[in-house]
Amino acid sequence: GDSVTQMEGPVTLSEEAFLTINCTYTATGYPSLFWYVQYPGEGLQLLLKATKADDKGSNKGFEATYRKETTSFHLEKGSVQVSDSAVYFCALRDMDSNYQLIWGAGTKLIIKP
Amino acid sequence: NAGVTQTPKFRILKIGQSMTLQCTQDMNHNYMYWYRQDPGMGLKLIYYSVGAGITDKGEVPNGYNVSRSTTEDFPLRLELAAPSQTSVYFCASSYSPESLYFGPGTRLTVL
Numbered sequence: 001g002d003s004v005t006q007m008e009g010p011v012t013l014s015e016e017a018f019l020t021i022n023c024t025y026t027a028t029g030y031p032s033l034f035w036y037v038q039y040p041g042e043g044l045q046l047l048l049k050a051t052k053a054d055d056k057g058s059n060k061g062f063e064a065t066y067r068k069e070t071t072s073f074h075l076e077k078g079s080v081q082v083s084d085s086a087v088y089f090c091a092l093r094d095m096d097s098n099y100q101l102i103w104g105a106g107t108k109l110i111i112k113p
Numbered sequence: 114n115a116g117v118t119q120t121p122k123f124r125i126l127k128i129g130q131s132m133t134l135q136c137t138q139d140m141n142h143n144y145m146y147w148y149r150q151d152p153g154m155g156l157k158l159i160y161y162s163v164g165a166g167i168t169d170k171g172e173v174p175n176g177y178n179v180s181r182s183t184t185e186d187f188p189l190r191l192e193l194a195a196p197s198q199t200s201v202y203f204c205a206s207s208y209s210p211e212s213l214y215f216g217p218g219t220r221l222t223v224l
Contacts, residue, residue: 004155032211043117043203043215089155093211100171101213103155 002027006090006104013080014112021075021107023064023090031092033057033066033073034101038087047075047088082111115139119204119216126194126223134189134219136204142214144207145187146171147179149200150218156203162187194223 007022025031035047035057048057053068064075075088090104120135138145143164148156158171162181176198178190187206191198201220205213 034211036213038215041217043205043217044213045215046212049211091155100158100161101156101210103157105153105155 002031002092002094002102004090004092004102004104006088006107009087009106009108010110011107012110012112015082016079017111019075019077019080019084019109021088021090021109023073023075023104025071025073025090025092025102027071027092027094029095030068031095031102033064034091034093035062035064035073035075036089036091038089038106040086044089080109080111082113085109085111117204117206117214117216119202119219121219122217123220124222126191126221128194128196128223130194131190131192132194134191134202134204134221136187136189136216137185138187138204138206138214139185140206140208140214141184142206142208143184144210145181146205146207146213147177147187147189148203148205149173150203151200159189159202191221196223199223 003026032051034049036044037047038044048059050057050066056065087106089106091101117138146161147159157173160179162168204216207213
């Protein structure tokens, strides 16, 4: 079945460093892809999404490009801040089921000042 | 707007006890969901609803029940709690199947 694999955390970076969090997926069709973020003590919230190949989602300085050839949707940010410390979840929407998101395990990001 | 609220935040149950996790949203969303998150794992869908009076099973529904009598509320019932139900439970709502709004979660321990 469909699945999402994320790089294991925690990922620890210094402020202003470049961030990449890897996400790869397995799907039979052409899924939509998402990044959600969970700040400490809060619920998850949608960060960005892409619905077709070569689309780039972006928000709050974060970007991710839908790469069908490598089945990837890596999250990047050029200069991270302490406030970016959170858990980041990659997900895909199964086109066979309109209501089910398939989730990665989450990657914890820690930014040190 | 409060968004999605969940109660309680934490709970410890003994094996065999029952409880209801409450979820309320004030955004008039038709879609509502219950997920569980086990350590180091992604979220697993327990139940979902596409509107008042309509519910359906997700990936891991065994041991749980839901009801949706109003648009705002989507309680999750645990009957005969088991240690395997120790998890963090998230309620979410949305106006489309893609952009979910999550509550802060309920951390449940079954001993």
